[in-house]
Amino acid sequence: MNDLVKLTQQNEIAIITIDNPPVNALSPGVPEGIVASVEAANADPTIKAIVLIGGGTTFISGADIREFGKMTSGEKPRIALTPKLLIIEDSAKPVVVAIHGQALGGGLETAMAGHYRVIADTAQVGQPEVKLGIIPGAAGTQRLPRLAGVAKAVEMCAVGDPISAKEAVALGIADRLIEGDILAGAIAFAREIADKPVVRTRDRNEKLAGVDPAVFATARDTARKTKRGQPAALAAIDAVEAATKLSFEEGCEFEGQLFNECLFSIESKALIYAFFGERTVAKIPGIGKETATYEIKSAAVIGAGTMGGGIAMNYANAGIPVIIKETAQDALDRGLAVIRKNYANSVAKGRFSQAVMDQRMALITPQLTYDGFEQVDIVVEAVFEGMALKKEIFGTLDTIAKPSCILASNTSTLNIDDIASATKRPQMVIGHHFFSPANVMRLLEVVRGKDTSKEVIATSMALGKKLKKVAVLAGNCRGFIGNRMLHPYFRESQFLIEEGATVEEVNKTLYDFGWAMGPLAVSDLAGLDVGWRIRKEFRHLEKPGVRVPLVADLLCENGRFGQKAGCGFSKYDENRRPVPNPETAAFAEQVAREGGIERRSISKDEILDRCMYALINEGAKLLEEGIALRPVDIDIVYLNGYGFPAWRGGPMFYADTVGLKKVLARIEEFEAQHGSDLWSPAPLIKRLAAEGKTFSSYETQA
Ligand code: T1G
Numbered sequence: 027m028n029d030l031v032k033l034t035q036q037n038e039i040a041i042i043t044i045d046n047p048p049v050n051a052l053s054p055g056v057p058e059g060i061v062a063s064v065e066a067a068n069a070d071p072t073i074k075a076i077v078l079i080g081g082g083t084t085f086i087s088g089a090d091i092r093e094f095g096k097m098t099s100g101e102k103p104r105i106a107l108t109p110k111l112l113i114i115e116d117s118a119k120p121v122v123v124a125i126h127g128q129a130l131g132g133g134l135e136t137a138m139a140g141h142y143r144v145i146a147d148t149a150q151v152g153q154p155e156v157k158l159g160i161i162p163g164a165a166g167t168q169r170l171p172r173l174a175g176v177a178k179a180v181e182m183c184a185v186g187d188p189i190s191a192k193e194a195v196a197l198g199i200a201d202r203l204i205e206g207d208i209l210a211g212a213i214a215f216a217r218e219i220a221d222k223p224v225v226r227t228r229d230r231n232e233k234l235a236g237v238d239p240a241v242f243a244t245a246r247d248t249a250r251k252t253k254r255g256q257p258a259a260l261a262a263i264d265a266v267e268a269a270t271k272l273s274f275e276e277g278c279e280f281e282g283q284l285f286n287e288c289l290f291s292i293e294s295k296a297l298i299y300a301f302f303g304e305r306t307v308a309k310i311p312g313i314g315k316e317t318a319t320y321e322i323k324s325a326a327v328i329g330a331g332t333m334g335g336g337i338a339m340n341y342a343n344a345g346i347p348v349i350i351k352e353t354a355q356d357a358l359d360r361g362l363a364v365i366r367k368n369y370a371n372s373v374a375k376g377r378f379s380q381a382v383m384d385q386r387m388a389l390i391t392p393q394l395t396y397d398g399f400e401q402v403d404i405v406v407e408a409v410f411e412g413m414a415l416k417k418e419i420f421g422t423l424d425t426i427a428k429p430s431c432i433l434a435s436n437t438s439t440l441n442i443d444d445i446a447s448a449t450k451r452p453q454m455v456i457g458h459h460f461f462s463p464a465n466v467m468r469l470l471e472v473v474r475g476k477d478t479s480k481e482v483i484a485t486s487m488a489l490g491k492k493l494k495k496v497a498v499l500a501g502n503c504r505g506f507i508g509n510r511m512l513h514p515y516f517r518e519s520q521f522l523i524e525e526g527a528t529v530e531e532v533n534k535t536l537y538d539f540g541w542a543m544g545p546l547a548v549s550d551l552a553g554l555d556v557g558w559r560i561r562k563e564f565r566h567l568e569k570p571g572v573r574v575p576l577v578a579d580l581l582c583e584n585g586r587f588g589q590k591a592g593c594g595f596s597k598y599d600e601n602r603r604p605v606p607n608p609e610t611a612a613f614a615e616q617v618a619r620e621g622g623i624e625r626r627s628i629s630k631d632e633i634l635d636r637c638m639y640a641l642i643n644e645g646a647k648l649l650e651e652g653i654a655l656r657p658v659d660i661d662i663v664y665l666n667g668y669g670f671p672a673w674r675g676g677p678m679f680y681a682d683t684v685g686l687k688k689v690l691a692r693i694e695e696f697e698a699q700h701g702s703d704l705w706s707p708a709p710l711i712k713r714l715a716a717e718g719k720t721f722s723s724y725e726t727q728a
Contacts, residue, residue: 031059032081033066038074039216040067040119041209049087050080052132057110060136064117075216076121078114078140079209084127085149086136091158091298098290107132107164108278111139115226120219124212125149125200128188135162138169138199141224144215145191145200146208152188156258158301159294159673163285165228167265168277172230173199176237176270180245183262184253198233228274235270242267255540256673258288292683296675300665303658303676307498308487311655317484320430322346322492326402328419330361330392333436334408336464339365340493342386343465349391349398358392365390368465399426404489406458408436411560416440417448424449432482434458439509439560442475442502452477456486459506460495461667469667470495471506496666501653504564508663510648511677514640516557517704519545520575522633523614526625529595530606535633540671545637546595547604548669549578550588554595558582572703573621580613635692642681643693646708649724657721678721686715 030053032043042063044050060078067073080086089107096102114121114136123129123140129151137143137151145151153162153170161167162183171179174197182189194200204211242263249259261284268280288294326349327338334350341348352358369383391398399405405427407419416435423433433455435445446455457473470493472486483499490497500506505513519532523546533544543551558579568574581587581594586609588594589602596604618625648654654663661676674680681689690711697705714720 028055028059028062030055031063033063035070035073036213038072038220039213040070040073040076041213042067042076042078043081044079044086045081047082050082050084050133051087051090052107052136053090054093054105056086057105057107057136061110061113064114064121068117068119073119074220076117076119077124077209077212077216078121078136079124079212080127082127085123085125085129086133087128088131088133088154089163091301094158094160094289094294094298098295104286104289106282107135108282111136111164114139115141115228117141118224120216120222120224122212122216122219124204124208125151125191126208128152130188131155131162131166132164134199135164135166135169138166138173138227141226142215142219143194143200144202144204144208144212145194147191147203147205149191149194150188151191151194151199152186153183153262154186154188156184156186156253156256156262157297159256159258159291159297160288161258161262161265161281161285163282163289165274165278165281167262167281168269168274169227170199171266171269172227172233173197175233176266177241179269180241180263180266183266184245184249184259237270255671256293257291258293261288293673296673296679296683299658299675299679300661300672303662304496304666306656307496307659307662308491310483310487310499313480313484313487318481319485319488320403320432320481322403322432322485322489324348324402326351326399326405327408328405329408329410329436330358331408332364332462333460333464334406335361335365335368336462336466337406337408337436337458337460338390339368339386339465340460340495342389344492344494345389346492347389347391349393349402351393351396351399353394355394358394362390362392396422396426399423400428402427402431404432404434406434406436408460411437411440413440413444416445420445420448420455424451429454432456432485434486436460436464439505441504442473443477446475446477453479454482456482457500457502457506458486459500461508467667468494468496469508469663470497471500471508471663471667472497473500473502473506475502496662498659498663499655500659500663501648501651503648503651503653507648507654507660508667510653511641511644511660511664512668514644514704515637516545516549517575518636518640519549520577521573521700522628522636523595523610524575524577524617524621524623524625525628526618527628527633528606529610531628531630532633532637533596533604535630536637538630539634539638540674542669542671550594550596550598550604553588553590554578554582555587569703573700576617576621577610577613580617581610584609636696638677638680639689639693639696640705641677642689643705643708643711645678646710646721650708650710657724682720682722686711686720687718690715 030046034041067076097104121140122142123137126146126149129137134151153166195203245263253259265281268277324347325341327334328351330350330352338348338350373383442457446452456478459471461467461469470490487497529546533547536544586593593607597607645660654660657678661678664670664676665672693707
């Protein structure tokens with residue numbers, strides 16, 4: 027019927043195949059092609075039933091998300107899918123939807139407009155719209171409760187996670203599980219039902235009655251906690267609830283109003299930006315898809331501590347055999363015990379079976395020697411953060427590992443080029459900076475040295491995807507992207523308590539903004555001694571006369587290392603709940619007295635702007651230095667490694683929503699108050715603000 031949708035026939039069965047790779051999104055032309063094919067099949071007297079299937083690896087993965095920007099910018103009107111789905115549902119001949127791969131968003135909505143659904147046993151279905159800051163906009167909130175029941179529909183629309191084929195059949199979303207050839211199974215099913223009367227999903231109301239109102243109240247409470255700052259989850263619940271109170275037509279009307287409100291929200295723009303951003307960061311200018319890569323079939327990790335153990339789990343989870351080496355048996359045993367406990371917890375929570383855990387444990391080889399290192403394709407060093415030790419290890423690896431073996435360091439701040447200088451193969455050396463806990467956090471900073479080869483970079487980016495990480499390429503500077511920006515962010519949070527803000531005010535301000543935790547709480551969680559040790563190592567680099575925060579050092583000198591010591595900026599009870607620590611207030615007053623700082627009450631606005639604009643200003647400097655390729659790389663780092671709220675898009679996206687002229691004006695105010703050493707506006711911000719531009723207009727210089 028058009029290039030995107032084909033109509034063929036197998037005797038009395040019409041087959042409509044969607045051909046819009048790679049994910050069969052409902053791009054313009056796809057819904058129209060489906061409708062035209064359904065109408066043609068109904069007009070053909072030889073046809074008794076219709077099968078709708080996706081070509082390639084999947085059914086429909088949803089509306090074409092790229093179209094939303096054109097709708098919100100006014101470039102094109104919103105193309106409602108609902109009326110088109112009614113044509114499918116009103117087909118006189120039964121429509122059997124064959125689902126393989128995934129049916130997500132508009133894909134599931136299209137499937138539910140069919141009269142039957144058969145599903146491959148490996149397929150998934152879901153309404154993930156809430157993860158984009160919107161809700162199902164093609165009657166998903168009205169048909170899903172009719173098939174799966176109200177409670178499950180509320181959960182699927184408000185949380186957004188997909189469900190398995192098996193669960194879809196159990197719930198009534200799908201009618202039959204197909205093992206093997208999905209098309210053949212669908213055609214056979216179509217023949218079975220060809221003569222049965224057609225029942226439209228919208229007329230199936232039996233599951234809408236007698237719903238306990240607590241279902242909605244509980245879902246709203248959960249959404250307020252887990253989807254803080256995101257109105258779409260609550261809107262989705264309202265829309266599903268409307269299905270139990272209104273007619274199908276009125277319910278669709280109400281859903282459409284809520285959908286539009288969400289689509290035009292800043293939260294949705296930010297979440298859609300983040301969705302595409304995760305895919306943009308995989309594209310490295312100058313290192314195209316044609317770049318050769320090394321095959322990673324085996325790995326070794328040096329260090330079985332928190333990071334090393336988590337890194338080894340990432341490889342085992344990806345099915346890659348991995349050696350984990352320690353220098354002492356007790357340390358090795360401790361490391362393996364933590365890995366085993368982590369897996370056992372996942373089994374206990376039903377994430378996977380004991381058999382899967384056993385398979386993964388079998389892929390991990392603990393040892394105290396370098397045996398087998400001569401055969402592995404990559405070694406990841408994850409030892410103590412000291413340059414001398416890292417150089418010693420890389421020097422040894424250089425004599426053992428095969429020439430094509432990638433030598434990666436998990437260092438969080440040290441210089442990759444210095445580490446590479448301990449080898450004769452700097453082109454094979456790279457940073458793989460995982461974030462703790464390494465088996466959970468999605469971010470992987472891939473840090474290129476000056477000699478790192480394109481092939482090693484390309485391999486690392488592809489490996490990140492295989493390890494189910496979001497890999498972001500960073501240049502080699504102290505702290506790379508994330509930690510480099512965190513430094514002034516933490517600095518300002520600590521200056522603020524010296525100047526009169528309380529720890530609780532600072533933490534709450536940033537928490538209310540959307541961060542998972544406030545900066546002083548994060549410092550307490552990470553351990554104040556970590557920063558204390560780094561400050562002592564780099565003290566000689568500090569510019570004389572430039573103010574530095576002092577309270578953290580005083581806390582450390584008194585053994586107040588944070589949560590692990592029961593107190594740091596805050597005190598922590600046995601459940602690690604924070605309460606004010608009077609010592610911190612006393613140290614802050616002492617520092618202010620000795621430093622001639624006049625303490626005052628500080629507004630939430632100033633707290634927010636001092637912390638956020640310090641972060642953003644440093645991010646702009648990273649762009650100018652080429653450490654970060656694009657603003658979106660910085661944003662993806664912060665969304666996936668630092669608990670920055672995804673519905674704010676990231677620090678650079680947030681700066682654009684504030685407006686760079688305003689951001690610059692505030693930075694210049696702080697510069698006037700605190701000096702240029704701390705607050706010199708990044709030239710890039712000055713240039714973009716002067717030109718009336720945004721970070722999103724910035725083109726990488728790489
Ligand atoms: N629209 C446009 N492009 C999409 C897309 C979509 N829905 N889904 C994926 N892509 C692109 C993606 O950007 C990438 O592009 C390529 O396809 C491969 O994707 C009407 C309003 C389906 C699980 O939220 O979750 O329907 O980088 O790398 O790892 O009420 O893509 O190659 O240029 O992610 O195999 C609801 C979003 C939309 C699903 C496949 N649907 N997609 O993962 O491949 S709203 C979604 C995904 C909606 C209705 C509402 C995943 C995937 P490029 P990929 P993957």
